[in-house]
Amino acid sequence: MKQVTELYLHIPFCVRKCEYCDFLSGPADTPRQEAYAKALLEEIENTWLSDSTEISSVFIGGGTPSAIQEEWIRRFLDKIRDRFWLAADAEITMEANPGTLNRKKLSVYREAGVNRLSMGLQSADDSELRRLGRIHTFRDFRENFNEARDAGFSNINVDLMMALPGQTQQSWMKSLETVASFSPEHISAYSLIVEPGTPFAGQELDLPGEEEERQMYWDTTELLKIFGYAQYEISNFAKEGYECRHNVGYWMRTPYLGLGLGAASLIGEKRFSNTENMDEYLGGSKDPDSIRKNRETLSVREQMEEFMFLGLRMTEGVSENRFFRLFGKSMDEIYGAVIDRFVKLGMMEHADGRVRLSRAGISVSNAVMSEFLLSS
Ligand code: SF4
Structure with a gap:
């Protein structure tokens, strides 16, 4: 009987660390990125899935997958097709940040089979972007979004964040309206969470109050409805038929296999995640069993x-x-x-x-x- 599994690949590199970020990501030089990409290919090569396991979706996340040389994305997807049974209609999403994209990269991604682009914009207001420590401006996003459309991406998500320091109800609505007017197929709108250990955690932040944040949330659902987006999850909105299949699978507890540094997996009642130690990962990825940590069997x-x-x-x-x-x-x-x-x-x-x-x-x-x- 066919088993359906989702696949996640983690690319832990970014041009620069954002002020609020506690993800497993950071800057690295090109040799380090290449060593990692080779190690990830080895992990894919040496991971065993039964012949009856069909991969229904692939999500290449990070970090900033678009920060590494685009040929690696092609090689990852070729290797996945070579090793696993990838569904003919698989949703293949890649996260990409404005300021790290260009026409050539986008056409390589398309040719490699990426059919959904998830762009991390966060705000359409340049002063908010600077405050977050993002590397890009809104103009970068606009250019990259149009280039992505030209390259043939007909399924694009844009990530936005509300309840930012200094953000007002008006500036949030303006960001949202500006992005909705570009008509991406999907919008994710999360509230900022100040995580311990991030630069933001040590700063005095001028954050909106709880009531204001709640109002921002409800205004989001109303505004996006006007623009033709249906809310299908607490923080996610899509035009009809463009719900993120990978994330819906996650919320429904479809099995998923995570490959790459720190990536988490859920297979049946087994949960585990890869080591978060880069050196250990680089040395052990050809023997995937040796880098799997935090193994637990869920009751x-x-x-x-x-x-x-x-x-x-x-x-x-x-x-x-x-x-x-x-x-x-x-x-x-x-x-x-x-x-x-x-x-x-x-x-x-x-x-x-x-x-x-x-x-x-x-x-x-x-x-x-x-x-x-x-x-x-
Ligand atoms: S681009 Fe994303 S993953 Fe990278 S530092 Fe910023 S928030 Fe974190």
Whole structure:
């Protein structure tokens, strides 16, 4: 029987570190980038997947995958096709940042099979971009976006961030409207989270208040609706048929295999991630088993919890039938009391065999979802 798996490749390089970033990424010289790309090819070469495993989507993320020499992207995808069964209609996404793109790179990506580009813009306001430590201006984005269209990309996501230091309701709406007027197929809009250990964490930041941030969020959903985007997840909006299949798979707990430095995997009830130590990765990638760390086997209870709090991120919510098929128990038996409580409070809706967050529930989604931890 066919098994479907998603594939993630991590490219941990950026031109410069942004002020808010705690991802596993940073600058590196060309020899280091090449050594890493070769090691990643070796990991792909030496990773075993059964003949019945079909790769339904590939996501090349980072870091900034567009910061490395474009030929590597072609070689990664060729190697994936060579080693694995890649679905003919696989969604192949690559993250790319303005300021690291040009026409030649974009046409190599297209020829290599990348069919979805995810552009990290974050803001259409140059002073906000400077404050974030981004390497690009809005003008860079505009040029690169148009070049991507010329290169044949008909499925583009733009990442934006709200609740930035110094950002006002007006400047956020202006960013959003400006980007929506370019008509990308997909927009992700996340709130800034100040992570410990980042330069932002040590600075006095002029951040919008909680109420203002909530208003920014609801205004986002309204504005994007006017521009023809449907909200399908707490922070993600798409034109019809352009939901990110890779991310939907993640929220539905489709198995995924992560390759590259620090990349995480979920195969059945097994979870593991690659080493975050670059030297260890470079030395061990040809023996993938030796670089897999943090191995854990999820209990049925943990799998149920993940099913709920990942699935509830999506506006369509979670399916009672699917829950029963996966776990052999009804959702009502495990979560009936907590669902009833939130339905009565107006935080959840329960209809047509599905359970989802209501608008009021989305506003306090973290608190609601934490109630689905069975140990709490
Ligand atoms: S470009 Fe992205 S991954 Fe790189 S430092 Fe900035 S936020 Fe982090």
